[in-house]
Amino acid sequence: MKQHIRNSIVFLIGAGIVYAILAFLIETKILNDFYVQVLMIIGINIILACSLNLVIGFTGQLALGHAGFMSVGAYTAAVLTMNFHVPFLIAMICGGLMAAAFGLAIGIPTLRLKGDYLAITTLGFGEIIRVFIVNIDYLGGPRGLPGIEKHTNYTWVFVITVLSVLAIRFIINSSHGRAMISVREDEIAAEAMGINTTKYKVAAFAIAAFFAGIGGGLYAHLVRFVDPLTFNFLKSIDYVVFVVAGGMGSLTGSIVGATALTLLPEALRLLSLAKYRMLVYAVLLLILMLFRPQGLFGSKEISLKVFSGLGLKRAGGDK
Amino acid sequence: MELLQQLINGLALGSVYALIAIGYTMVYGIIKLINFAHGDIYMLGAYLGYFAVSTLHMSFIPALLTAMIGCAIIGMTVEKIAYKPLRNSARIVLLITAIAVSLIIEHGMATVLVGPNPRPFPAFFTQHNFMIGSLQIGNFQLINLSVAIILVLILQFIVYKTKTGKAMRATSFDMEAAQLMGININNIISVTFAIGSSLAGAAGVLVGMMYPRIDPYMGIMPGLKAFVAAVLGGIGVLPGAMLGGLLMGVAETLTKAFISTRLSDAIAFSILIIILIFRPAGLLGKVTREKV
Amino acid sequence: MVNGEVKKVPIMEVSNLTIRFGGLVAVSEFNVELYKNDLIGLIGPNGAGKTTVFNLLTGVYQPTEGEIKVEGSSVVGMKPYEITKKKIARTFQNIRLFKEMTVIDNVKMSYNFQIKYGYFDTILRTPKFFAKEEEITRRSLELLKVFKLDGKAYEKAKNLPYGEQRRLEIARAMAASPKLLLLDEPAAGMNPQETHDLMNLIHEIRDNFDLTILLIEHDMKLVMGICEKIVVLDYGKIIAKGTPDEIKNNPKVIEAYLGEEVTHA
Numbered sequence: 001m002k003q004h005i006r007n008s009i010v011f012l013i014g015a016g017i018v019y020a021i022l023a024f025l026i027e028t029k030i031l032n033d034f035y036v037q038v039l040m041i042i043g044i045n046i047i048l049a050c051s052l053n054l055v056i057g058f059t060g061q062l063a064l065g066h067a068g069f070m071s072v073g074a075y076t077a078a079v080l081t082m083n084f085h086v087p088f089l090i091a092m093i094c095g096g097l098m099a100a101a102f103g104l105a106i107g108i109p110t111l112r113l114k115g116d117y118l119a120i121t122t123l124g125f126g127e128i129i130r131v132f133i134v135n136i137d138y139l140g141g142p143r144g145l146p147g148i149e150k151h152t153n154y155t156w157v158f159v160i161t162v163l164s165v166l167a168i169r170f171i172i173n174s175s176h177g178r179a180m181i182s183v184r185e186d187e188i189a190a191e192a193m194g195i196n197t198t199k200y201k202v203a204a205f206a207i208a209a210f211f212a213g214i215g216g217g218l219y220a221h222l223v224r225f226v227d228p229l230t231f232n233f234l235k236s237i238d239y240v241v242f243v244v245a246g247g248m249g250s251l252t253g254s255i256v257g258a259t260a261l262t263l264l265p266e267a268l269r270l271l272s273l274a275k276y277r278m279l280v281y282a283v284l285l286l287i288l289m290l291f292r293p294q295g296l297f298g299s300k301e302i303s304l305k306v307f308s309g310l311g312l313k314r315a316g317g318d319k
Numbered sequence: 320m321e322l323l324q325q326l327i328n329g330l331a332l333g334s335v336y337a338l339i340a341i342g343y344t345m346v347y348g349i350i351k352l353i354n355f356a357h358g359d360i361y362m363l364g365a366y367l368g369y370f371a372v373s374t375l376h377m378s379f380i381p382a383l384l385t386a387m388i389g390c391a392i393i394g395m396t397v398e399k400i401a402y403k404p405l406r407n408s409a410r411i412v413l414l415i416t417a418i419a420v421s422l423i424i425e426h427g428m429a430t431v432l433v434g435p436n437p438r439p440f441p442a443f444f445t446q447h448n449f450m451i452g453s454l455q456i457g458n459f460q461l462i463n464l465s466v467a468i469i470l471v472l473i474l475q476f477i478v479y480k481t482k483t484g485k486a487m488r489a490t491s492f493d494m495e496a497a498q499l500m501g502i503n504i505n506n507i508i509s510v511t512f513a514i515g516s517s518l519a520g521a522a523g524v525l526v527g528m529m530y531p532r533i534d535p536y537m538g539i540m541p542g543l544k545a546f547v548a549a550v551l552g553g554i555g556v557l558p559g560a561m562l563g564g565l566l567m568g569v570a571e572t573l574t575k576a577f578i579s580t581r582l583s584d585a586i587a588f589s590i591l592i593i594i595l596i597f598r599p600a601g602l603l604g605k606v607t608r609e610k611v
Numbered sequence: 612m613v614n615g616e617v618k619k620v621p622i623m624e625v626s627n628l629t630i631r632f633g634g635l636v637a638v639s640e641f642n643v644e645l646y647k648n649d650l651i652g653l654i655g656p657n658g659a660g661k662t663t664v665f666n667l668l669t670g671v672y673q674p675t676e677g678e679i680k681v682e683g684s685s686v687v688g689m690k691p692y693e694i695t696k697k698k699i700a701r702t703f704q705n706i707r708l709f710k711e712m713t714v715i716d717n718v719k720m721s722y723n724f725q726i727k728y729g730y731f732d733t734i735l736r737t738p739k740f741f742a743k744e745e746e747i748t749r750r751s752l753e754l755l756k757v758f759k760l761d762g763k764a765y766e767k768a769k770n771l772p773y774g775e776q777r778r779l780e781i782a783r784a785m786a787a788s789p790k791l792l793l794l795d796e797p798a799a800g801m802n803p804q805e806t807h808d809l810m811n812l813i814h815e816i817r818d819n820f821d822l823t824i825l826l827i828e829h830d831m832k833l834v835m836g837i838c839e840k841i842v843v844l845d846y847g848k849i850i851a852k853g854t855p856d857e858i859k860n861n862p863k864v865i866e867a868y869l870g871e872e873v874t875h876a
Contacts, residue, residue, distance in 0.1 A: 124588030
């Protein structure tokens with residue numbers, strides 16, 4: 001366990017240093033508003049990708065409707081801050097909880113299905129959520145909700161991203177996480193070892209939904225406008241791509257994948273190739289699948305073990 | 320009588336979905352892949368038809384055949400380049416690949432080849448309506464239904480009365496055993512893609528005829544709904560795909576007519592979800608047990 | 612059982628167990644009583660339905676007819692994980708280890724329903740979390756020691772040689788603290804030396820852990836060597852029950868195996 005605590009402390013110190021550097025760059029305007037916005041989107045995408053990885057990569061369930069939960073969180077948080085003047089943090093948490101509730105409601109009947117049926121059903125629910133929002137005028141209907149206050153700033157995003165990734169990592173390195181991984185590895189054997197596989201699938205799903213909702217809340221109060229089309233099936237696919245490209249079963253991969261694939265369209269914009277963004281994106285994806293389907297990191301994480309092999313004794317602690 | 324009228328409209332729409340759904344189900348039955356790019360083949364069929372008429376001045380049947388053959392070739396090419404190398408990979412890798420191919424086709428068309436703006440599909444015939452009692456049936460719908468029925472009959476013939484069809488059925492049942500029996504599964508898979516894609520291409524031309532606006536993204540929603548139809552009927556089961564397609568068409572049309580236009584998409588998915596929850600293998604599907 | 616002795620409640624009592632798959636009757640009228648510390652073998656030609664019986668007993672399949680009672684109460688209709696919680700554990704004919712997990716994590720899985728803590732403890736890393744994890748690790752290592760796998764605790768399960776993988780399967784099942792252990796062909800693919808070691812191991816765990824064991828095997832040397840009673844299955848029906856000596860000379864058993872390659876005892 002000591003190794004574990006040490007890893008986490010190093011992580012937090014590292015995060016603190018990164019934050020200090022960012023704060024410096026931002027406050028002194030070396031990084032202008034545009035870059036700050038991109039960085040914040042990266043943070044949000046990291047939260048979404050890591051949470052989705054919990055379901056797809058670690059529990060092995062192919063869920064395609066993640067953007068739906070993001071929209072639930074976004075709309076809930078937005079309505080609370082705009083119409084009820086709820087403080088930002090509480091509104092976001094409510095958004096996450098609402099998304100988790102949807103996750104439970106959808107997960108319980110759906111997660112009994114397998115493979116491709118599960119995929120199409122979760123996709124279907126994502127679309128149903130979108131259509132519901134389109135039909136509810138209180139939520140702005142098809143025109144969306146404009147005029148959301150800008151509560152999100154880089155500090156909020158940074159702190160929440162770090163905490164979210166840490167929380168997900170903690171869950172993975174626990175008996176719950178092991179149970180989820182065992183579901184991915186061999187459901188029948190897991191059941192034979194006393195694991196209620198449905199319970200863990202639903203748990204992973206609902207937890208992922210919670211974080212997606214938090215991400216949605218951050219997003220809504222950053223871009224100050226939400227509409228149903230923002231959170232459509234293509235956005236869900238975006239997140240699936242982040243996870244698969246980074247490596248299913250690797251949180252490091254999700255972080256790197258989300259970062260790289262969020263920066264990619266911006267890089268293309270700089271090269272005046274903006275209109276080819278989706279095409280380039282898709283071709284890269286195809287090449288990745290053909291030549292390195294396990295993604296960038298496979299199922300490995302960057303850990304301190306990398307440094308311990310310098311002639312010192314073998315690191316034998318838990319990950 | 321309004322109901323009957325809408326039912327007929329629904330069947331016409333449903334026959335389009337059925338043609339697309341058949342392609343999905345055939346490919347899934349043989350290599351267990353949800354070919355997300357299939358809806359885009361349908362779109363390409365519409366464009367091929369468009370060019371056949373506006374540039375090459377073909378009439379209906381030659382245009383239809385052009386689209387069908389063109390799509391068959393495109394479908395086989397996609398399979399050779401993107402799916403064949405990954406045949407033994409994990410499901411999700413294949414799924415992502417199919418999504419990538421779909422995006423490439425859509426955005427390739429929109430940004431490189433034809434541009435994102437919708438184009439008007441030129442009319443083959445002038446529209447006539449026939450009256451049977453108080454029911455109005457357009458000639459377009461009749462043509463639609465007849466073409467669909469003819470194609471399905473041809474398909475039935477191929478699948479159940481030819482050696483190739485037998486090989487297809489054997490391969491989808493057990494690929495390894497089929498190989499051991501001397502069946503060249505690479506060819507069979509290519510043929511499957513060719514047939515499925517040509518049917519989708521035909522659907523594209525039929526839709527171009529009925530709803531004269533085509534654009535590079537027109538394949539997304541119909542593709543999704545056709546996939547739902549295939550799953551509804553029991554994925555891998557041919558008659559199921561036809562049944563599912565017709566049901567989806569009818570459900571969507573009735574919803575648009577009697578409930579609300581905006582909800583019609585959600586209804587499609589809701590039906591699917593309800594059916595899958597009670598019959599996890601689809602309406603006509605078989606539950607496969609994992610060997611323990 | 613001696614006259615006048617109080618009848619013990621069997622650990623597991625199976626009566627008239629039958630399952631039909633469509634038109635095929637895979638198992639019919641299977642019955643057996645397993646008392647504490649019994650070591651019973653289930654044998655029969657390939658396809659006789661032995662693994663199907665295991666799947667029925669562990670809730671993977673639901674019987675069409677018949678009753679399964681664990682210490683007096685019925686478990687028919689229960690899901691596999693619920694039956695495991697009733698202290699029945701099993702191994703699989705084709706090893707079903709969690710390949711990408713480490714050896715010790717494989718074993719830790721079976722403690723999931725025994726040593727528990729909540730998400731609250733997990734996310735906040737409370738002292739309770741560390742204490743429980745410590746306990747799980749400690750007990751897992753102890754168990755691995757019994758199976759001589761503690762040295763490889765942090766290797767990935769897929770990297771173990773075959774014989775050790777089979778041992779790990781058993782160790783993992785043992786971690787569920789079962790009263791009844793169902794072993795499905797534990798000696799498959801083992802050489803004579805490994806089989807001999809396995810026989811000793813089975814005796815050892817039966818005695819040290821107060822177990823009842825039902826095992827499926829094709830290796831007659833092992834079956835005749837350690838089983839006290841044998842049940843013989845053919846085409847889903849029991850054709851003989853008895854001691855090893857009785858079974859060896861039973862004409863029906865010999866006939867069932869005729870034409871099959873039998874590993875001579």
